[in-house]
Amino acid sequence: MPELPEVETVCRGLRAALTGRSLMRVTVRRPDLRFPFPENFAGRLQGRRVESVDRRAKYILVRLNDDHVWLAHLGMAGRMTIGPGALPPPGPHDHFCLETDDGQHLVYTDARRFGFMDLIESPGLADHPRLRSLGPEPLSANFGPSLDSDTLARLLAGRATSMKAALLDQRIVAGLGNIYVSEALYRARISPVRPAGSITRAEAARLAKAIPAVLTDAIAAGGSSLRDYVQSSGELGYFQHSWAVYDREGERCPDCRCDPAEGGGVRRILQGGRSTYYCPVLQC
DNA sequence: CGGCAAACCTGCGAGC
DNA sequence: TGCTCGCAGGTTTGCC
Numbered sequence: 001m002p003e004l005p006e007v008e009t010v011c012r013g014l015r016a017a018l019t020g021r022s023l024m025r026v027t028v029r030r031p032d033l034r035f036p037f038p039e040n041f042a043g044r045l046q047g048r049r050v051e052s053v054d055r056r057a058k059y060i061l062v063r064l065n066d067d068h069v070w071l072a073h074l075g076m077a078g079r080m081t082i083g084p085g086a087l088p089p090p091g092p093h094d095h096f097c098l099e100t101d102d103g104q105h106l107v108y109t110d111a112r113r114f115g116f117m118d119l120i121e122s123p124g125l126a127d128h129p130r131l132r133s134l135g136p137e138p139l140s141a142n143f144g145p146s147l148d149s150d151t152l153a154r155l156l157a158g159r160a161t162s163m164k165a166a167l168l169d170q171r172i173v174a175g176l177g178n179i180y181v182s183e184a185l186y187r188a189r190i191s192p193v194r195p196a197g198s199i200t201r202a203e204a205a206r207l208a209k210a211i212p213a214v215l216t217d218a219i220a221a222g223g224s225s226l227r228d229y230v231q232s233s234g235e236l237g238y239f240q241h242s243w244a245v246y247d248r249e250g251e252r253c254p255d256c257r258c259d260p261a262e263g264g265g266v267r268r269i270l271q272g273g274r275s276t277y278y279c280p281v282l283q284c
Numbered sequence: 285c286g287g288c289a290a291a292c293c294t295g296c297g298a299g300c
Numbered sequence: 301t302g303c304t305c306g307c308a309g310g311t312t313t314g315c316c
Contacts, residue, residue: 002309002310003309003310006309034292034293034310034311035292058309058310073310073311074309074310075292075293075309075310075311076293076308076309076310076311077293077294077295077308077309093294110293111293111294111295112292112293112294112295112308112310113292113293113294114292114293114309114310114311115310130311159285159286160285160286160287161285161286161287162287165286165287168310170310170311177309177310178308178309178310179309180309224309226308226309272287272288272289273288273289273290274308275307275308
């Protein structure tokens, strides 16, 4: 999926297009994505006006004028595409679509169907099972405490799990995924295999700076485009060209230039069955 | 608590 | 060309 920067980019596109608009001709083309759509989902969105669009971790939150929030998660491959005019003919993985009262259309495409949507009452939104255990937001204090050095140090203290696993855990930091965990640990010069509880105050401080820095850079580039991800405008993000280590196995480290022929270079290891990339010289 | 595998589903590239 | 295999941005659950 889209990780935090990609979801944020999509969110900004949705915010610009949907705020103040009414949702018309809402269509659900199959009964489920990862989970079943809520009962009468299309009917309950139909005619509602959008008051705001926000992001919490990797969740898109669309506030409607009936005290409900349309929650969407893009899973691994979900895409929201907005365009002018009526709906184009549906593609095979276009599972949800709508038009707005000012003549735009929105299509949700998700080949793998790891995404999901829900409709929940605004009061108690924070208690929703999917939202209530999320850790601090790296880029804002809109949802509880922001990610500062002390908070991060406290969240990591006493944990035997690896730094990679700790940062992927949405209860510790909200919104990081497989790409940006590798990138943030590289920027902070911390090994992904270090036990989280072994992190020093100085390292926690570096990490608390590195995480928002890499996310901010990625958002500025419109996110990272791999196979599936595009901005809601349909444009590609280009942060994948700025990855320091992710998907760069065997290349020289961009900072220390260690050589793979001499035992250096970016390494790929598996942690929890997922690839981690790091520089063995700078991150130890 | 932790670590791992599996589950959900499809597509794509590499290698034979 | 065509097949199989491994891998892919996430999250949850269940089992040692």
